Amino acid sequence: MRMQFFKAVLTATLLGAGANPALALEPIAGIPASMAIARDAVLPHVVSILVVREDFSGGEARLSLSGGTGTIISAEGHIATNAHVTENGQRFRVVLNDQREFPAKLIGTDAVSDLAVLKIVAPAGTVFGYASFAASVQDLKPGETVLAMGAPWGMRDSVSAGVINNVNRLMVSLFEDEADYEQSLNESQATARYYAWIQHDASISPGNSGGPLVDLRGRIVGVNTRGNVFGGDMAFSIPAPIAKNVVETLIAKGQVTRSDFGFGVRSLRGTGLTSGALISDVDRGSAAEKAGLKPGDRLLKLDSIAVNLTEPEEIPSFRRGLTERAVGATVTLDIERAGKAMALKIASVVQNDAKPREVEVPHFGISVIEVTTNVARARYLATTDGVLVQGMRTGGPAATAQPSVLAGDRITHVNGVAVKTLADFVRLSGSLPEGAESGAPLTLTLDRRGQNLLALLTPAPKRLIPPVNPELDKSWAGWEVQPVPVTLATELKLPEGGFRVTRVYPGGPALAAGVRVGDLITATGANPVKPSGLKETSALDLRVRNAERSAPFAVTILRGAQKMQVNLTLTEEPKPAEKTERRWNERLSITLRAITFYDRIERQLKDSQHGVILERVENGGYGGLAHLREGDLLVRVGQTAVKDLPGFELALSVAEKSGVDKLSFLVMRGSETRLLFVDAPWREVK
Amino acid sequence: MRNFLKLNSLVALLALLSANVGFAQQAAPDVEAQTYQRLLASYGRTVVTVSYVLSFDAAGGAADQRAQGETEATLVSSDGLLLVPSAVLNPTDMFQKVYRNQGDGQVPNMRSSEIKVRLPGSDQPLEATVVTQDRDLGVAWLKIKSPPKNLPFVDLAKAIDPNVGQRAYVVGVIAEEFDYAPFVDETRIQGKIEVPYKAFISDQPGKMLFASDGTPIGFAVLRIDGTSNMSAGGNYRMFATVVGGARLKELDQRVRALSKK
Secondary structure (H helix, E strand, C coil): CCCEEECCCCCHHHCCCCCCCCCCCCCECCECCCHHHHHHHHHHHEEEEEEEEEEEECCEEEEEEEEEEEEECCCCCEEEECHHHHCCEEEEEEECCCCCEEEEEEEEEECCCCEEEEEECCCCCCCCCCCCECCCCCCCCCCCEEEEEECHHHCCCEEEEEEEEEEEECCCCCCCCHHHHHHHHHHHCCHHHHCCEEEECCCCCCCCCCCEEEECCCCEEEEEEEEECCCCCCEEEEEHHHHHHHHHHHHHHCCCCCEECCEEEECCCCCCCCCEEEEEEECCCCHHHHHCCCCCCEEEEECCEECECCCHHHHHHHHHHHHCCCCCCEEEEEEEECCEEEEEEEECEECCCCCCCEEEECCCCEEEEECCHHHHHHCCCCCCCCEEEEEECCCCCCCCCECCCCCCCEEEEECCEECCCHHHHHHHHCCCCCCCCCCCCEEEEEEECCEEEEEEECCCCCCCCCCCCCCCCCEECCEEEEEECHHHHHHCCCCCCEEEEEEECCCCHHHHCCCCCCCEEEEECCEECCCCCCCCCHHHHHHHHCCCCCCCEEEEEEECCEEEEEEECCEECCCCHHHCCEEEECCCCEEEEECCHHHHHHCCCCCCCCCEEEEEECCCCHHHHCCCCCCCEEEEECCEECCCHHHHHHHHHHHHHHCCCEEEEEEEECCEEEEEEEECHHHCCC | CHHHHHHHHHHHHHHHHHHHHHHHHHCCCCHHHHHHHHHHHHHCCCEEEEEEEEEECCCCCCCCEEEEEEEEEEECCCCCEEEEEHHHCCHHHHHHHHHHCCCCCCCCCEEEEEEEEECCCCCCCEEEEEEEEECCCCEEEEEECCCCCCCCCCCHHHCCCCCCCCEEEEEEECCHHHCCCEEEEEEECCEEECCCCCEEEECCCCCEEECCCCCEEEEEEEEEEECCCHHHCCCEEEEEEEEEHHHHHHHHHHHHHHHHC
């Protein structure tokens, strides 16, 4: 669902564009063209993708759900989609056009082209129908009708129509500096460094990402990738030939390898120059820098072939030509600097554009990333050794270390042992034994903007649920009341104000003493009790709660015109929901609590009704995938009744031991009882 | 004889005068200063700093929000029992009435956990747990998990109720950058509460109140009352209720029993 939107472009004059797309084109090369042909050729092979993502925030990994679209492109069930759809994905499920649903696994991802490949996990021998990418889109012209297929906002098998706006779109505005554009590409739109998009106005929304753009001949001409953040009618697709090439490489090798020569170029637009291209940047420590290349040099020839890049649109294909050379290949640059011509030889290294891997170290209360070449460059680090602290859990061991560890610190040593890689750090950080309240203090050596710091950190377990703090028990009358201030009392023709009894709990002291709904409580003991406002009941509540239980609690009541005194034998207050024990279940990512006295009253549950109440459901966890909801009363897991919190754990372990593929939950939700299912966590496909 | 008497009277008068002169020359003993010094010496090291993590429940499966907080607490036993305002554990308690009187009356759920205690002169945070609390009175008891031996403390077994108008003294500590230096401040017991429970009115919330001789006479907690939207700077007021010494003494006995469990 996380469609990446490029900055909004407000183009009011485009209103209505694409509202009446042409229904048919003249046949090209004998191929008839129609929406029906396009639909039938591709839509049966379009899948909706559900992704359980793991994202990091505040030093903690958190699961959430997102979605996208893909196209089956092989009989074995390979699915082409966007890399941003599968990004941080932990689990994938796909729903086919024929309603079948399967788990899927990630085959490969290429952030630069924003393409990824999933493969359906299906019984051996399953054959899928599939669609193909167009080998060429040279004949695609602005104005031609195209269809976008996918699952906008999760609504699968949707088709929208529009026209091609531009077949070679870079998102550089006429009013923007090209260098700023270059910078923005590095930050968030790596795709555009090497590829131009197909711009069209078939409506796409979050959820369409990764879906096919289809022309009326039934060819997939692009992969829908970006839309306009304000809706509108601008959408951007990766051209099919590029997608085909990347996807085939991902299927064959699992990754796309590119060459990096360590320099960037920009066009001559606005420079007054008419030939060549300008070197826009040279990476620190790169072969280009070592060869003496400098920003501002004019590139005239590449391997003796003249270079003429006069417009920004010409840059991506030039860049792509460089990156597609073999890793280690050498190029010769003929350049001109201050009127002097010179030739430089530069060898490429493998391009490392992969996002650094992030892991949570829960007993340290941090998440860390590996220091890739790019990370080192961006942070002016001279080394890729160590790990970089990315986030910290508030109040966790790192936050309360002495001194506190901060986001951005590079951890170079643990207890004096050097950390070279992320794997080193994970190994050196160890783990806490089950049930341990804390670990042995250890020292972390930190590089904080060049300072070498030592921090003392005491590992401690991550507490997912703050404990319910105990309280001294309080007295309880077993009633609910509403304030009746004097003004209201006057309107109601009552002689005085007080607290009107609105509910008498079964089995409580008030019921035993004969208190009835409608009684007006005007005094406790010798002290009149008067509400201060229409919402405030604490004046009476506090008296009851703090009354001694060793003596009767005298209450003056007005019942109709009759004033009477009743004595209550107060009891201990039943525990409300917020004071009951909660338990977090890691496997299902849910928090549960016991049924309280008040739950029984509110839900009209019999004393014999057992179960546990769902206090919280993480929507990316198995509980969320099962569509469990906060407030559900969970009464059965699999075939085992759930009596209480320990009973829930037991029922889950019984289900696991039985080895079922689907885990079922019987819940009471409002007046309904529902049976819910989810793939058993122990059957997880990685 | 009469002359003798006269002479004696004169000598006595001179002696008295000279004594008075001498007293004036030596500077009058500052009783208040002595009280401050005695309180600092007796209780300066019973005030500790407490840090905690405050969690705000988020709705709809969203992640909880968390923040770190710090306050001070008073040691009330040699084995690490501490008295703090219960609002430290349940910050919204102070605003119950304000919340109830505005909007939908829902009070956000906020709780504190991961409590750590720093003793005076030590930079080693010590883990602490909640023994119990009385949210109506506004007091809570924490216990250091592994306390050093023989900690200085305020002996609540000696606590007595104050009288209205009585001068009361508090001991606190100032900020970390001043190494939590202890100080004494003074106030008066301003009134008495009979319902919904017996208590007193004063200021200096979050602090133990002492009589001039060092006898504990109560613990003050902050109250916020109001009927308007606080964010609009509305009609609310702050004051402190004081759990009297006698009640503290009784609660102390119950809590000690609980903390031993």
